[in-house]
Amino acid sequence: MTEPRPPKELNLNAEEHLRELERLAMQEVQTLTSALAETQRALSAAEDFLDKIQRLRTGGATGIPVMRPTSGPYRYANMTIIDAIILYLKKTERPWTRDHLIHEVLEGGVYAGRGETARGTPQGQAKKSLDYFLLNRTEKQKIYGKRIKAADPKLRQVGELIGLAEWPAEKFKP
Numbered sequence: 001m002t003e004p005r006p007p008k009e010l011n012l013n014a015e016e017h018l019r020e021l022e023r024l025a026m027q028e029v030q031t032l033t034s035a036l037a038e039t040q041r042a043l044s045a046a047e048d049f050l051d052k053i054q055r056l057r058t059g060g061a062t063g064i065p066v067m068r069p070t071s072g073p074y075r076y077a078n079m080t081i082i083d084a085i086i087l088y089l090k091k092t093e094r095p096w097t098r099d100h101l102i103h104e105v106l107e108g109g110v111y112a113g114r115g116e117t118a119r120g121t122p123q124g125q126a127k128k129s130l131d132y133f134l135l136n137r138t139e140k141q142k143i144y145g146k147r148i149k150a151a152d153p154k155l156r157q158v159g160e161l162i163g164l165a166e167w168p169a170e171k172f173k174p
Contacts, residue, residue, distance in 0.1 A: 070091075073107070073108070073109050074108070074109040075109065076088075076105055076108035076109050076110040077108075077109040077110070079110055080110075080129075081105055081110055081125070081126050081129040081130070082129060082133050082154060082155075084104075084105040084108060084110045085101050085104075085105055085130070085133075085155070086154060086164065088104055088105065088108075089101075089163055089164050090164070094163070094171065095158070095161035095162055095163030095167070095171060096161065096162060096163075097160050097161060097162070098127075098130060098157075098160070098162055101130065101162060102123060102126045102127060102130065105126060106122055106123060110122075110126070130155070130162070133153065133154050134153065134155050134156070134157050134162070135153060136152075136153050137151070137152055152165070153165045156172075158172035159172065161174075
């Protein structure tokens with residue numbers, strides 16, 4: 001004995017319903033795909049905007065010139081000690097004594113608003129930073145071991161004068 005079959009019109013109705021469900025599902029997939037593409041564009045734009053903000057904070061090239069004061073008490077604000085020293089040396093184009101460099105960056109506000117830290121006074125930190133950047137690669141590896149990736153020195157000391165490492169020896173003559 002065979003099982004009774006539903007009437008043909010019921011099968012057509014079910015088929016029409018399935019087609020309609022399939023059409024609606026495809027339409028939803030297209031809508032979501034479009035929304036996903038729009039969301040990805042918005043996400044990319046937001047990430048680009050954050051990158052521009054970060055470059056502005058760090059003074060990077062953004063097409064918008066970042067003006068740093070050339071004089072005054074905050075000329076080195078938001079800079080590291082080494083960046084402030086290098087900027088000063090490049091600006092003056094001559095080597096200076098250790099005390100003069102430390103005085104210059106501290107007067108220029110390299111520690112503006114920071115005060116004393118757990119690591120000591122700003123003057124002590126400036127001296128330590130200067131000592132670190134005067135070390136060559138071998139000396140850094142010897143002192144700090146594998147804790148750091150030693151880079152070539154940025155500064156060089158000849159006698160009492162400190163200047164940029166790439167400067168010729170003639171610049172260090174009094």
